[in-house]
Amino acid sequence: xxxxxxxxxxxxxxxxxxxxxxxxxxxxxxxxxxxxxxxxxxxxxxxxxxxxxxxxxxxxxxxxxxxxxxxxxxxxxxxxxxxxxxxxxxxxxxxxxxxxxxxxxxxxxxxxxxxxxxxxxxxxxxxxxxxxxxxxxxxxxxxxxxxxxxxxxxxxxxxxxxxxxxxxxxxxxxxxxxxxxxxxxxxxxxxxxxxxxxxxxxxxxxxxxxxxxxxxxxxxxxxxxxxxxxxxxxxxxxxxxxxxxxxxxxxxxxxxxxxxxxxxxxxxxxxxxxxxxxxxxxxxxxxxxxxxxxxxxxxxxxxxxxxxxxxxxxxxxxxxxxxxxxxxxxxxxxxxxxxxxxxxxxxxxxxxxxxxxxxxxxxxxxxxxxxxxxxxxxxxxxxxxxxxxxxxxxxxxxxxxxxxxxxxxxxxxxxxxxxxxxxxxxxxxxxxxxxxxxxxxxxxxxxxxxxxxxxxxxxxxxxxxxxxxxx
Ligand code: ADP
Numbered sequence: 001x002x003x004x005x006x007x008x009x010x011x012x013x014x015x016x017x018x019x020x021x022x023x024x025x026x027x028x029x030x031x032x033x034x035x036x037x038x039x040x041x042x043x044x045x046x047x048x049x050x051x052x053x054x055x056x057x058x059x060x061x062x063x064x065x066x067x068x069x070x071x072x073x074x075x076x077x078x079x080x081x082x083x084x085x086x087x088x089x090x091x092x093x094x095x096x097x098x099x100x101x102x103x104x105x106x107x108x109x110x111x112x113x114x115x116x117x118x119x120x121x122x123x124x125x126x127x128x129x130x131x132x133x134x135x136x137x138x139x140x141x142x143x144x145x146x147x148x149x150x151x152x153x154x155x156x157x158x159x160x161x162x163x164x165x166x167x168x169x170x171x172x173x174x175x176x177x178x179x180x181x182x183x184x185x186x187x188x189x190x191x192x193x194x195x196x197x198x199x200x201x202x203x204x205x206x207x208x209x210x211x212x213x214x215x216x217x218x219x220x221x222x223x224x225x226x227x228x229x230x231x232x233x234x235x236x237x238x239x240x241x242x243x244x245x246x247x248x249x250x251x252x253x254x255x256x257x258x259x260x261x262x263x264x265x266x267x268x269x270x271x272x273x274x275x276x277x278x279x280x281x282x283x284x285x286x287x288x289x290x291x292x293x294x295x296x297x298x299x300x301x302x303x304x305x306x307x308x309x310x311x312x313x314x315x316x317x318x319x320x321x322x323x324x325x326x327x328x329x330x331x332x333x334x335x336x337x338x339x340x341x342x343x344x345x346x347x348x349x350x351x352x353x354x355x356x357x358x359x360x361x362x363x364x365x366x367x368x369x370x371x372x373x374x375x376x377x378x379x380x381x382x383x384x385x386x387x388x389x390x391x392x393x394x395x396x397x398x399x400x401x402x403x404x405x406x407x408x409x410x411x412x413x414x415x416x417x418x419x420x421x422x423x424x425x426x427x428x429x430x431x432x433x434x435x436x437x438x439x440x441x442x443x444x445x446x447x448x449x450x451x452x453x454x455x456x457x458x459x460x461x462x463x464x465x466x467x468x469x470x471x
Contacts, residue, residue, distance in 0.1 A: 005191045010183030017179040018172065025168040032164065041151045048145045051076055052131045055085055055143055059133070064141075069094045077103060080111055080154060082146035088139050111148040114158055124148055193221050197228050204228070209236035237406065253292070256285035299407060299424045308349040308435055310460055315378055315385060316343040318350060322357055323376060326365060334370050340377035346385050347460045348436055356432040359425035360389040360452045367450070368393035385456045392449040401444060405430040436460050 054072050058065040064087065073083045073096050082104050085093040097104050108126055115122045127149030133141040153161070193216045200212050209232045216222045263282050266272040319341050330337055346353075364374045372392040379386050396404060400411035410423040433440045436456050444450035 004187075005194070006184060006187035009187040009190075010180055013179035013183040014176055017175045021168070021172045021175045025172070029165070029168070033161070036157070036161070037151060040153065040157065044147060044151060047076075047079065047081065048129060048131065051081065051083060051145060052133060052143050055141070056133045056135075059135070059140055064093045066094060070099065073099065076145070077107065080107060080147055080152055082107070084144045084146075086142045086144075088141060093141065108148050111152040111154075114153050114155070115148065118153065118158065118161075124150070124152070189216075190218060190221065193218075193225060197221075197224055200228055200232070204232050204235060207239070209233070209239070237403070249292070249296075253289065256288045260285045260289075295424045299428060302355075302428045302431055308352065308460075310347055310349055312345055312347050313350045314343055315346045315353075315387070316341050318354055319357065319376065319378060319387070322354060322361065325358075326361055329362075329365050330374065333365060333368060335365060335368055336371075336373045338373055338375045340375075340379075342378055342380070344378060344380045344385055344458070346456065346458055348456060349432075352432045352435065353456075356429040356454065357387060357389070359429045360454075363425060364389050364391035364393065364450070364452075367391065367395075372449075380458065383458045385458050387454040387456075388451065390449065390451040395446040395448050395450055396442070396444040397446050401442065404442065405440070437462075 051072060055069055058068040058072075064085075069085055073085075073094050076083050077096050077100070082096045084095045084097070087093050092098070112124055115124050125148075126146060128144050128146040131143045131145070132139055133143060193214045196212060196214050200210055203210055211229050211232065212225050214225060216225060260282055263272070263278060263285075267274045267278065272278055319339075323337065323339065361374070361376065368374060368391045374392075375388070375390040377388045396411050400409075403409045404411060405426050406423075407427040408423040409427075430440055433454055433456065437460065438454060438456035440455070441453045442450060443453075
């Protein structure tokens with residue numbers, strides 16, 4: 001079963017932090033214990049030397065200050081050391097066991113139990129080190145110092161080690177607590193916007209095209225939010241276009257169909273004579289219908305045809321021959337054609353480029369006012385080929401400009417009804433240019449005219465003759 005991000009992150013944080021604390025605790029405990037044992041061993045030796053020196057200081061002119069030595073001995077006993085001082089002649093000066101044998105035994109038993117508690121396998125025993133005290137190379141005494149060996153921990157030592165372990169346990173608890181808090185904090189920062197995005201995606205699937213306002217400082221999530229917003233915007237536009245298309249198609253079909261129907265009905269009912277003029281008007285309506293259906297068919301053909309048939313051809317010749325086909329339309333509208341056409345060889349799909357240019361020229365003529373000018377030119381720059389088609393016609397409003405390359409989008413509905421277009425030409429042109437990895441731009445001002453600029457790579461052989469429609 002899928003776990004929530006919050007749970008997963010928190011668990012991972014706890015595992016990682018606990019593992020690190022445990023590792024640090026084990027390692028430092030181990031290093032510390034080894035060091036501490038060494039320290040304790042060295043401490044026993046340095047304490048022993050101190051005791052021997054202090055005893056030596058209490059020897060004056062062949063006499064021992066026994067009460068001072070007893071002080072030293074009692075002090076040492078409290079610190080776990082059993083002292084016996086014997087003078088040069090073998091006489092006992094002071095002996096801890098004689099002084100308090102019970103305390104000596106208790107002390108050794110106490111340290112033995114200290115060590116066994118800490119190290120159950122500790123091999124400890126009573127040890128005695130012997131030191132000679134000499135003055136001018138004359139041996140004046142022998143000091144034997146006994147303790148629980150090879151080393152022992154005093155109660156303070158044990159307290160120190162236990163405090164250290166306690167500190168590690170507290171740190172571990174704190175780390176788990178911080179991990180949980182951090183896990184929650186970070187997972188909230190990740191999951192909150194994701195939950196918001198997923199809700200939004202659900203809303204979008206139900207047709208509520210909303211814009212997610214959440215901003216995330218995690219770049220991937222920020223990208224996701226932007227993509228979903230983009231998707232929402234695109235779907236909204238598409239839905240708008242789809243609705244508009246249904247409306248347009250219904251409207252476009254209904255007008256010629258109802259005219260046809262009423263004309264034919266009138267003829268069938270004998271109200272009208274089926275003369276040439278009336279039949280011609282029926283034929284015109286049928287042709288409008290045919291043109292509309294033809295446009296829709298053309299679009300589906302271009303959308304499915306993703307293959308490019310790339311050849312090398314002279315773009316200048318192609319443009320000239322296309323222009324020749326438009327001569328009649330230009331004359332009919334009284335338009336002046338201004339051209340600046342250069343011979344440029346290009347690798348591209350000739351038929352498709354021709355189709356793209358035809359669509360632009362036919363629009364330039366269609367949306368020109370009678371008597372205006374149409375400019376057609378091409379040039380080569382930086383291995384890129386540019387084709388420019390400009391008119392002085394009606395222009396396109398700023399509000400329509402972003403949509404004109406969308407399928408079935410028509411800027412000025414009333415004018416378009418007269419011109420008869422279905423809003424398909426530019427979307428076909430754009431998909432052809434995209435196939436060639438080129439671009440198309442438009443500059444337009446309402447009532448001043450429009451300029452379409454196609455940019456194509458001169459050598460499109462890199463496209464490998466196929467183009468995969470990845471829309
Ligand atoms: P249509 O088949 O309607 O011409 P297009 O896809 O070719 O469809 O163009 C889409 C819309 O863009 C047109 O309906 C028109 O409103 C606008 N348009 C295209 N070219 C021009 C132009 N040269 N001048 C003014 N408007 C244009």
